[in-house]
Amino acid sequence: MTNRITFLITIAVSIIFNSALTAAAGAPEVIPLWEPAPAGTPPDNIPTLTVYRPDTPNGTAVIACPGGGYGHLALTHEGHDLAGWFNGQGITYAVLKYRLPHAEPENLPLADAEQAMRIMRGHSEQWHIDPRRVGIMGSSAGGHLAATLSTICSDESVRPDFQILFYPVISMDEEITNDGTRNNLIGLNPSTELIDKYSLDKQVDKRTPQAFILLSADDGVSPMNSIRYFVALQRHGIPTALHIYPDGGHGWGFRDSFKYKPQWTAEMEKWLSDNINR
Numbered sequence: 001m002t003n004r005i006t007f008l009i010t011i012a013v014s015i016i017f018n019s020a021l022t023a024a025a026g027a028p029e030v031i032p033l034w035e036p037a038p039a040g041t042p043p044d045n046i047p048t049l050t051v052y053r054p055d056t057p058n059g060t061a062v063i064a065c066p067g068g069g070y071g072h073l074a075l076t077h078e079g080h081d082l083a084g085w086f087n088g089q090g091i092t093y094a095v096l097k098y099r100l101p102h103a104e105p106e107n108l109p110l111a112d113a114e115q116a117m118r119i120m121r122g123h124s125e126q127w128h129i130d131p132r133r134v135g136i137m138g139s140s141a142g143g144h145l146a147a148t149l150s151t152i153c154s155d156e157s158v159r160p161d162f163q164i165l166f167y168p169v170i171s172m173d174e175e176i177t178n179d180g181t182r183n184n185l186i187g188l189n190p191s192t193e194l195i196d197k198y199s200l201d202k203q204v205d206k207r208t209p210q211a212f213i214l215l216s217a218d219d220g221v222s223p224m225n226s227i228r229y230f231v232a233l234q235r236h237g238i239p240t241a242l243h244i245y246p247d248g249g250h251g252w253g254f255r256d257s258f259k260y261k262p263q264w265t266a267e268m269e270k271w272l273s274d275n276i277n278r
Helices: 002-026 080-087 109-122 141-152 179-186 192-197 224-235 261-275
Strands: 029-032 048-052 061-065 092-097 134-139 162-166 210-216 240-245
Touching (some): 109 134, 109 141, 141 162, 141 179, 210 261, 240 261
Parallel strands (some): 162 210
């Protein structure tokens, strides 16, 4: 009888604990980045930060920038779907819905990413976040935005403490860039100065945060984007993990259909545990 009671208590505690995690991941707080919304912003493109708070926060926070070639946002599999996974590790997780640039890079996505960092660090006490452990994550064009914030942010108060890049676009060099991403960000006829500014392998310096980069060898976005960035980070002594999986193409995010999902989730969890959650 005693063993049965113990068993039932254990089951009940497990259900309550898992329900708390599910509730944390299922009941996010949606925060407008700017109040009022920037003038001229279409109603479907008003920037927000959707925050998923874990039941037991460990102090680390991650802001995700979904991809979409700077023409739309893949908010689900490169954004909201990862909330439970991060929350399960005690990490506060947020999805950034940023404004699309429409070939005006100076005014939109980077400003939204910087504001997201201000909001996250500004709530550090309330949300039990260590303001020195707030990272940026991005996929594809969102990876470009994450790397932009990591390299050419306007001031140190908004520079992330680490960066996680899924199959990122890094360079605006015609030889390796993604044409749609480049055109949507800097236009059809950009100046040499604009190309160089948003080729982020050229912007790495000693202040750039440590990085975790992952992609497939057969990615439609040239792997040379990630490789050039890795080389630049290494040149400046920035700790970096680079994982290239044999196949899988582009845009897999958190989808189960990517056959190396067990590998990348395990490798990222270990990297976070060893390098960030300390």
